[in-house]
Amino acid sequence: MKVKILRQVHPGSKPYWEGFIYDGPTDISVAGMLDHLNYNDDIINDKGKATGRIGWECSCLQGVCGACAMVINGVPSLACETFLKDQGKDEITIRPLRKFPVIHDLVVDRSAIHENLKKTDIYIGEWQQGQDRDLDHQYLAAKCLKCGLCLEVCPNYADGRNFYGAVFANDCYIVSARNEKKSESIKNSYGEHFAGGCSKSLACVDVCPMKIPTLASMAKLNKKM
Amino acid sequence: MNGVLVIGSGISGMSAAIRCAELGLRVTLVSPFPSERSQSVMAAGGINAVREGNGEGDTVSSHIEDTLKGGAYLAGEKEVRGLCEGSGAILEYLESVGTVFSVDENGKTAKRAFGGQSHRRTYYCGASTGKQIVSALIMEVRRFEAKGLIERRLWSCFYYALIADGTCHGALIFDEVSGKLEALYADAVIMATGGQNALFGKTTGSTQCDGYTQGKLFLQGVRLKNLEFIQYHPTTLETGQKRMLISEAARGEGGRLYYEDQGRRVYFMEEKYGNNGNLMTRDVVSREIFLAKKDVYLDVSFLGKEVIKKRIPEIMELCAKYRGIDITKEPIPVAPSVHFFMGGFAVDSFHETNIRNLFAVGECASIYHGANRLGGNSLLAAVYGGFTAAQEIAGRTGEYKHPGFDGYLDRENDLLAKKGKTASRFPVAYIRDMLAKTMQNDLGIVRDGQRLAGGIKDVDYLLETAEKIRYDSSVMPYFNYSLMGILTLARAVLTCADFRKESRGAHFRSDFPETRDGYAKPTIISYEGGKYLAGLEKEDGG
Ligand SMILES: Cc1cc2nc3c(=O)[nH]c(=O)nc-3n(C[C@H](O)[C@H](O)[C@H](O)COP(=O)(O)OP(=O)(O)OC[C@H]3O[C@@H](n4cnc5c(N)ncnc54)[C@H](O)[C@@H]3O)c2cc1C
Ligand code: FES
Numbered sequence A: 001m002k003v004k005i006l007r008q009v010h011p012g013s014k015p016y017w018e019g020f021i022y023d024g025p026t027d028i029s030v031a032g033m034l035d036h037l038n039y040n041d042d043i044i045n046d047k048g049k050a051t052g053r054i055g056w057e058c059s060c061l062q063g064v065c066g067a068c069a070m071v072i073n074g075v076p077s078l079a080c081e082t083f084l085k086d087q088g089k090d091e092i093t094i095r096p097l098r099k100f101p102v103i104h105d106l107v108v109d110r111s112a113i114h115e116n117l118k119k120t121d122i123y124i125g126e127w128q129q130g131q132d133r134d135l136d137h138q139y140l141a142a143k144c145l146k147c148g149l150c151l152e153v154c155p156n157y158a159d160g161r162n163f164y165g166a167v168f169a170n171d172c173y174i175v176s177a178r179n180e181k182k183s184e185s186i187k188n189s190y191g192e193h194f195a196g197g198c199s200k201s202l203a204c205v206d207v208c209p210m211k212i213p214t215l216a217s218m219a220k221l222n223k224k225m
Numbered sequence B: 001m002n003g004v005l006v007i008g009s010g011i012s013g014m015s016a017a018i019r020c021a022e023l024g025l026r027v028t029l030v031s032p033f034p035s036e037r038s039q040s041v042m043a044a045g046g047i048n049a050v051r052e053g054n055g056e057g058d059t060v061s062s063h064i065e066d067t068l069k070g071g072a073y074l075a076g077e078k079e080v081r082g083l084c085e086g087s088g089a090i091l092e093y094l095e096s097v098g099t100v101f102s103v104d105e106n107g108k109t110a111k112r113a114f115g116g117q118s119h120r121r122t123y124y125c126g127a128s129t130g131k132q133i134v135s136a137l138i139m140e141v142r143r144f145e146a147k148g149l150i151e152r153r154l155w156s157c158f159y160y161a162l163i164a165d166g167t168c169h170g171a172l173i174f175d176e177v178s179g180k181l182e183a184l185y186a187d188a189v190i191m192a193t194g195g196q197n198a199l200f201g202k203t204t205g206s207t208q209c210d211g212y213t214q215g216k217l218f219l220q221g222v223r224l225k226n227l228e229f230i231q232y233h234p235t236t237l238e239t240g241q242k243r244m245l246i247s248e249a250a251r252g253e254g255g256r257l258y259y260e261d262q263g264r265r266v267y268f269m270e271e272k273y274g275n276n277g278n279l280m281t282r283d284v285v286s287r288e289i290f291l292a293k294k295d296v297y298l299d300v301s302f303l304g305k306e307v308i309k310k311r312i313p314e315i316m317e318l319c320a321k322y323r324g325i326d327i328t329k330e331p332i333p334v335a336p337s338v339h340f341f342m343g344g345f346a347v348d349s350f351h352e353t354n355i356r357n358l359f360a361v362g363e364c365a366s367i368y369h370g371a372n373r374l375g376g377n378s379l380l381a382a383v384y385g386g387f388t389a390a391q392e393i394a395g396r397t398g399e400y401k402h403p404g405f406d407g408y409l410d411r412e413n414d415l416l417a418k419k420g421k422t423a424s425r426f427p428v429a430y431i432r433d434m435l436a437k438t439m440q441n442d443l444g445i446v447r448d449g450q451r452l453a454g455g456i457k458d459v460d461y462l463l464e465t466a467e468k469i470r471y472d473s474s475v476m477p478y479f480n481y482s483l484m485g486i487l488t489l490a491r492a493v494l495t496c497a498d499f500r501k502e503s504r505g506a507h508f509r510s511d512f513p514e515t516r517d518g519y520a521k522p523t524i525i526s527y528e529g530g531k532y533l534a535g536l537e538k539e540d541g542g
Helices: A030-038 A111-119 A135-141 A149-153 A166-178 A180-195 A203-207 A214-224 B011-022 B060-070 B077-096 B129-146 B212-219 B268-273 B282-292 B305-311 B313-323 B377-394 B406-420 B428-442 B449-468 B477-499
Strands: A002-007 A016-021 A069-072 A075-078 A091-095 A102-104 B004-007 B027-030 B150-153 B156-164 B167-175 B180-185 B188-191 B230-238 B243-245 B256-261 B264-266 B296-299 B332-341 B344-346 B358-360 B523-528 B531-536
Touching (some): A030 A091, A069 A149, A075 A149, A111 B129, A135 A166, A135 A214, A149 A166, A149 A203, A166 A180, A166 A214, A180 A214, A203 A214, B004 B011, B004 B167, B011 B027, B011 B129, B011 B150, B011 B377, B027 B156, B060 B077, B077 B377, B129 B150, B129 B377, B156 B180, B156 B406, B156 B477, B167 B188, B180 B406, B188 B377, B212 B523, B230 B282, B230 B313, B243 B332, B256 B268, B305 B313, B358 B377, B406 B477, B428 B449, B428 B477, B449 B477, B477 B531
Parallel strands (some): A002 A091, B004 B027, B004 B188, B188 B358
Antiparallel strands (some): A069 A075, B156 B167, B167 B180, B230 B332, B256 B264, B256 B296, B296 B332
């Protein structure tokens, strides 16, 4: 199997494509494959030349931590639950998420997600049971991995300077649902950094590995506007 | 005031940081990646607590007794009492900061039964308790970040502690973005770096818990405790990338363990332990599977699709996704895997190590679980430990002055740079792989003196090799420099297992299968003059 990876040595350095030939087992995930390529004696590219080991991020290796988000054959996905056998072809192209600065190879800096939530004071404070008793919805929203896949596919999210994306909307929903008092005060941030900029492509809903019902979060928050 | 440095941002690290901030202390919260990536998010089952008016006759005393008994009476009664007495308030706290707990039909927080416990006291959040707690704590940390009391430092890894005259003054931190070491001074340092998975390669846990901090600090004079006690989970599924946990729920719903012998299914747990055999404690089931020396399967198919879909949907999804197994039709091939570490930093009841102002909390510390941990007690201990350490630090007064460590910084920066500047590409991953094989073979579920001695010899060889190699410069520097610490910890674990010539809790030796009175105390190991010295804990904790 041919593997093409968009690589970058350092944060500011020039990205470049490098090819590899993968001849390991095919019933594994892309995460397993990256491990396999890295674990060889010397890591050799498709030109037969020794090269540096491929940098990528992982932690849970079972789709619950969001570390391994990357773009695989054009689809933003979690590498640890994307399988070679489902790729439908004998070639696989991998690149880091485009909406975040690259640290090294497939490792990106997603701190903008947290910084935006911090800037806008998105925290519960003290739980106050309010009108929203939809615990299933709150539970699903709190499962957000902050992996960034929703931002990667969003046509409106650029670099997180003004529009903060679905990840922001869902955290706004949790806060408004779990602290009735605060739900008033976050309306403005929600309007400014989400509602005003969202064109409802809803690509974020399809790509979410946790299947968070972002549309329902939006509907509830919009009602308060 | 230099503030408090918390290393690790899982549930224990965040709990410590939050309580420090509540008490007005300034905190720097260090971890390579955000809290969403910590192992804490993987905890599924739940968190133990005894709340007043639980309506089921559960009491704090029975929680204490269950915990002590589960740990084969190696944990301190006083500490366990504190933990259990604090559990109700901790549950209320977690609820108050917005954790989405599951509720029963009356809208009350729901509980489930967990192995080894006399009452139902495990509160849970669907199938993702750890994740829901992490999400709530992240918001709470954010509240204090906004107030300027907590500062998160990402891309930062622990390098070593700044220790002089038995007192800790901060730590050297490696910044993966700048590629440089930096000294962070602090009035107190709290280690919250989780378990030791990297020693064993594939486990059920996170790749970020590697044991480096325990190994490195051990070399700096910090005592470690009970390292030989490692909990195996009996039913895990092998996949290309890790060992996936198949929760006890599968057996709780009626799942049966068997192996095949001459075309016949042998339900070995039921044959040996009766109808409830499949639900024996984790260590017993793990040992029996190991001793069967055959491929073991867990069958739930007879429960029928409806029941499986309703009661254990996560297990159905996991097996289908990672192995293409339809558990409504086929059995699940299972084997035990390393799952939890009872051992770690030796701490007193305030979570302080033998080095003044150096604390440890969560899974990296060894205090409440004795020789074996009860499911649901580690999340509780992570929060409780974090709170306890913070409270103690906030209560201390006095002028903190640190001696100059500047020379250290330059020296270590040079050393790191030299090790990295090389064309040689010796993959650290190779040595880690060899280590994992040694540990899996020689420090398995059933141990004996001969194998342990072999393991020690092998790890000594790896240590010698690692000392000489240069780093593969294309790998994240932390992955490289952490190797020595990881190997050191492995050597200490083997030494403790060799020292304890009895069987107790999760430590089983075929050459000493009985529990012996002479060993009814925790193991303490220290590093002195290049030697690994293991012994039983003395009255003063030393
Ligand atoms: C699959 C699974 C299921 C579980 N289920 C349950 C359950 O149901 N109930 C229960 O009570 N327990 C459960 N546990 C155990 C429980 O999850 C852990 O004991 C607990 O989460 C540990 O929390 P912690 O804060 O100590 O560490 P972790 O959450 O592991 O956090 C460690 C932190 O330290 C950081 N770190 C590591 N090394 C360094 C370094 N060198 N420098 C800087 N930072 C570093 C990491 O990045 C991370 O932020 C389970 C464990 C697993 C694996
Ligand atoms: S490694 Fe955690 S989601 Fe892939």
